[in-house]
Amino acid sequence: MPAHHGVDVALTVPSTDELDEALNGVVADRVASRIAAQDPTLWGPDAESEASIRLSWTQLAESSRPLVAEIEALRAELHDQGIDHVVLCGMGGSSLAPEVICHTAGVDLTVLDSSQPDMVRSALADRLDRTVVVVSSKSGGTVETDSQRRAYEQAFTEAGIDPVQRIVVVTDPGSPLDEQASEAGYRVFRADPHVGGRYSALTAFGLVPSGLAGADIGELLDSAEQAQAALFADDVDNPALRLGVLLGVANRHGVDKLVLADRSGHGIGDWIEQLVAESTGKQGRGILPVVVPDEDAPNFVPSTTDSIITVIGQSQVGVIERTARLAGNLAHATLAATLGDNPPVDDSAVPTALSGYAAVVDGPLGAQMLLWEVAVAVAGRLIGIDPFDQPDVESAKKAARELLDGAGDVPTPDFSEDGIDVYGAGSSLADALDRLLDQIDVERGYLAVQVYLDRIAHADFAEVRETLAEQLTRPVTFGWGPRFLHSTGQFHKGGTPTGVFLQITGTPHDDLAISGRDFTFGSFIDSQAAGDAAVLRDHGRPVLRLHLTDVEAGLARIRELLA
Numbered sequence: 221m222p223a224h225h226g227v228d229v230a231l232t233v234p235s236t237d238e239l240d241e242a243l244n245g246v247v248a249d250r251v252a253s254r255i256a257a258q259d260p261t262l263w264g265p266d267a268e269s270e271a272s273i274r275l276s277w278t279q280l281a282e283s284s285r286p287l288v289a290e291i292e293a294l295r296a297e298l299h300d301q302g303i304d305h306v307v308l309c310g311m312g313g314s315s316l317a318p319e320v321i322c323h324t325a326g327v328d329l330t331v332l333d334s335s336q337p338d339m340v341r342s343a344l345a346d347r348l349d350r351t352v353v354v355v356s357s358k359s360g361g362t363v364e365t366d367s368q369r370r371a372y373e374q375a376f377t378e379a380g381i382d383p384v385q386r387i388v389v390v391t392d393p394g395s396p397l398d399e400q401a402s403e404a405g406y407r408v409f410r411a412d413p414h415v416g417g418r419y420s421a422l423t424a425f426g427l428v429p430s431g432l433a434g435a436d437i438g439e440l441l442d443s444a445e446q447a448q449a450a451l452f453a454d455d456v457d458n459p460a461l462r463l464g465v466l467l468g469v470a471n472r473h474g475v476d477k478l479v480l481a482d483r484s485g486h487g488i489g490d491w492i493e494q495l496v497a498e499s500t501g502k503q504g505r506g507i508l509p510v511v512v513p514d515e516d517a518p519n520f521v522p523s524t525t526d527s528i529i530t531v532i533g534q535s536q537v538g539v540i541e542r543t544a545r546l547a548g549n550l551a552h553a554t555l556a557a558t559l560g561d562n563p564p565v566d567d568s569a570v571p572t573a574l575s576g577y578a579a580v581v582d583g584p585l586g587a588q589m590l591l592w593e594v595a596v597a598v599a600g601r602l603i604g605i606d607p608f609d610q611p612d613v614e615s616a617k618k619a620a621r622e623l624l625d626g627a628g629d630v631p632t633p634d635f636s637e638d639g640i641d642v643y644g645a646g647s648s649l650a651d652a653l654d655r656l657l658d659q660i661d662v663e664r665g666y667l668a669v670q671v672y673l674d675r676i677a678h679a680d681f682a683e684v685r686e687t688l689a690e691q692l693t694r695p696v697t698f699g700w701g702p703r704f705l706h707s708t709g710q711f712h713k714g715g716t717p718t719g720v721f722l723q724i725t726g727t728p729h730d731d732l733a734i735s736g737r738d739f740t741f742g743s744f745i746d747s748q749a750a751g752d753a754a755v756l757r758d759h760g761r762p763v764l765r766l767h768l769t770d771v772e773a774g775l776a777r778i779r780e781l782l783a
């Protein structure tokens with residue numbers, strides 16, 4: 221195996237027999253029904269103690285029912301007071317589910333999952349007099365969420381509004397946030413502690429903000445409940461087993477990218493991204509999701525041999541056949557994991573050469589969430605990792621903390637050009653970029669673009685993913701910082717060591733103090749970027765950081781260079 225790959229699994233293609241064998245194996249081992257029965261031994265002895273406190277997600281369709289009426293009553297109470305704008309403060313598993321639930325339902329939810337000062341400011345300035353803020357944190361110790369809470373407490377107080385009337389907390393029982401919020405008199409929803417963050421979509425974490433915003437959370441639970449029989453069946457037709465086997469077997473053959481064409485139009489790709497990246501990306505192994513807008517996007521066509529291509533939200537026969545054809549392998553496409561009206565696939569038009577992996581996944585939102593959770597648990601067993609921990613997220617948090625405490629080395633730019641401070645080698649900005657991109661391994665590498673800016677104000681910049689993917693013909697991911705740190709950040713540091721990282725940071729228009737803290741939002745997000753870059757470099761990964769002293773001009777310059 222060539223050393224430059226940094227991966228010890230050769231890229232090969234399994235036979236249809238191997239996929240069938242693995243599928244028969246998980247059926248014979250009763251994996252689906254044992255997941256439903258919350259058997260913690262499924263992932264081996266090392267994962268057993270974590271798994272024994274992480275499997276309650278299998279029964280949420282029933283156990284979360286009592287929350288529906290409680291949340292709906294609170295929504296009605298708030299509406300009576302003219303409070304109809306819901307803001308969610310939270311990161312990762314505490315924000316990605318409500319975001320997709322509300323988007324799918326077509327209801328308005330402001331998701332504040334950032335420490336970027338301008339973005340925090342914009343949220344604070346938006347309809348404060350009509351706003352209820354849900355502060356969600358399972359651990360109760362996430363610094364972004366704590367800082368957002370402090371910002372809203374201060375804003376409400378300054379506006380003469382009692383924060384106790386406007387802040388609702390979701391957390392695990394006994395967390396520091398639970399103690400603090402209960403003492404302050406806030407309304408606290410205590411979630412099931414035996415469910416991990418990224419599996420918590422159907423707990424209070426997903427339901428409270430979504431229900432307050434007006435999504436039909438009863439229907440969401442109904443759709444999960446209706447899918448349970450199919451998803452927990454020890455049966456070769458179980459779509460979750462089929463998807464999990466596809467992911468697991470492909471990964472054993474060195475395939476470690478999952479290109480998701482998110483045709484749902486509601487952003488379920490971002491939720492799946494966290495579930496897959498944090499659950500599998502560890503011990504130098506795992507699967508990196510690459511979220512793309514549709515099946516025509518670069519990285520989907522053409523795809524690379526180290527990718528599984530997946531269409532979400534379009535189980536029409538034409539889409540299934542086309543996906544199968546692109547992957548060149550009907551066997552994989554017949555692993556289409558669709559729920560509900562699942563049309564039959566016409567095999568006749570599709571070539572059967574074995575050269576790739578594909579899946580089409582569809583179904584109502586609650587059902588699909590459960591489907592992906594079961595599939596990822598199955599894949600984790602086949603890959604041989606613990607799907608319930610996230611060991612490498614902490615390292616970046618620690619490095620950021622040290623920088624804030626003045627303990628770490630504050631990085632200094634290597635040079636500046638056109639108002640852009642460059643942290644990396646090169647004779648010019650263009651040269652520094654070329655040098656970074658040249659380090660992407662042509663067979664196994666990927667580029668991760670990590671942008672620590674206001675993701676609402678600069679949303680268009682995400683299009684550089686398409687430009688770069690087209691030019692590089694290698695998988696390119698795009699993540700907004702610090703949001704991605706709670707998602708793909710785990711894979712970047714703990715997964716297959718094949719990433720190359722372009723970090724973009726910027727000077728905010730206006731920094732913002734955090735009440736009761738000796739650091740500002742601006743210094744916090746800077747430390748988060750610098751801390752993560754330091755950890756990536758410690759892992760031997762190339763990182764180029766570009767700091768934009770004038771964000772608008774800097775982004776325009778980067779676009780120009782990349783085009």
Ligand SMILES: O=P(O)(O)OC[C@H]1O[C@H](O)[C@H](O)[C@@H](O)[C@@H]1O
Binds near residue numbers: 314357417
């Ligand atoms: O809900 P919290 O405890 O605040 O955690 C928010 C996020 O924090 C960390 O980054 C974890 O890696 C995520 O899995 C989690 O969802």
